[in-house]
Amino acid sequence: MNLLMANILLNVVLAFLVGSILFGLERKIMARIQMRPGPPIIQYLLHTLKFFIKESAFPKTAAMPFYIAITAMLSFIWVAAVIVGPVMGGSLLLIFAIYALHKIVEHNAGSSSGSPYGKLSCVRAVFSAAAELPLFAVLIIIYLKTGTMNIGSIISYQSIHGPLIYSLPLAAAMFFVLILSKAHYSPFAITKGKDIISGYETEHFGLLRGYLMISESIAWYMLLWVFLTVFIGALSPVGYLIGMVALTAVMAFISATTPLLNPNHSIMMQTTFAFVGIVGSILMIM
């Protein structure tokens, strides 16, 4: 038996299940803050599975086969992220490249559907690329501090010098804002804002929506995993779980108490965070 393949399969399934439960937890916490009972924590998981048996049809306006292929693309990149991250402990650069590809998938899923909501989301995805500034800044700051971009080496660095969250708190804050922008209902989630129905996913329903939701669960797990690994260090499985639940709870609190920002404000706010984070971190390193 090939243990590497078994390890990959196990990690992908784990990422999907934990990511789904965390999304359900986020909705539950948001509901409780807003004095609602909220859906069960497993609701997101149930929705994902339900979409696979729902009646599916493809819109006449969809650009086939691109409309289907782009959903597979999202899955390819996040399965690759699981391999680069928990399985290999590979380069952080690849994780960030995958994150950039996620943006391209948002753009193309929106444009391939033929829906005006999707197209608006597609335009917002391009627009929000400007808010990726913190992403590259975090990468450079970590490199300046640790001298490496390899996740395994960053973990080793932290085992000697202590967690990076203490020495690079502003970089951690920038990465946190980046993850927040991927949370459902977050103030920065302009590509999926309810003002444009479901954004780039509006015309992807039935099995394709379920398929996208699987990838998004894996993406959520991976973003939290990268944050915990890069800024706190290697944790035990229970440590990771506690960290992910805590981060999701904080994001749920922010999402429940803040409205969706106007796209201009969202980008401006993220770039302002980036500016403060970059200047502050460089001053701290010097």
Added chain:
Amino acid sequence: MEKLKVVSWSMFVISMVGILYALIFNLPDWIVYAVSIVFIPIAILSFGLIQMARGRKEEEEDKRKEPFIGY
């Protein structure tokens, strides 16, 4: 429709065989990575395409005839 079924089944069988092959036999790491990145997503997608419910033919025609009301 039939074409979609044939393509879906072919993709599903090929991807499952690939995953099982990589699981049972010891292959070089890079092949295992390639198999995982390509075949795991394709297996899920093709399973969905096989599994999904389709509307009845006559209903599908009605849906297509529905006047364009949006946008």
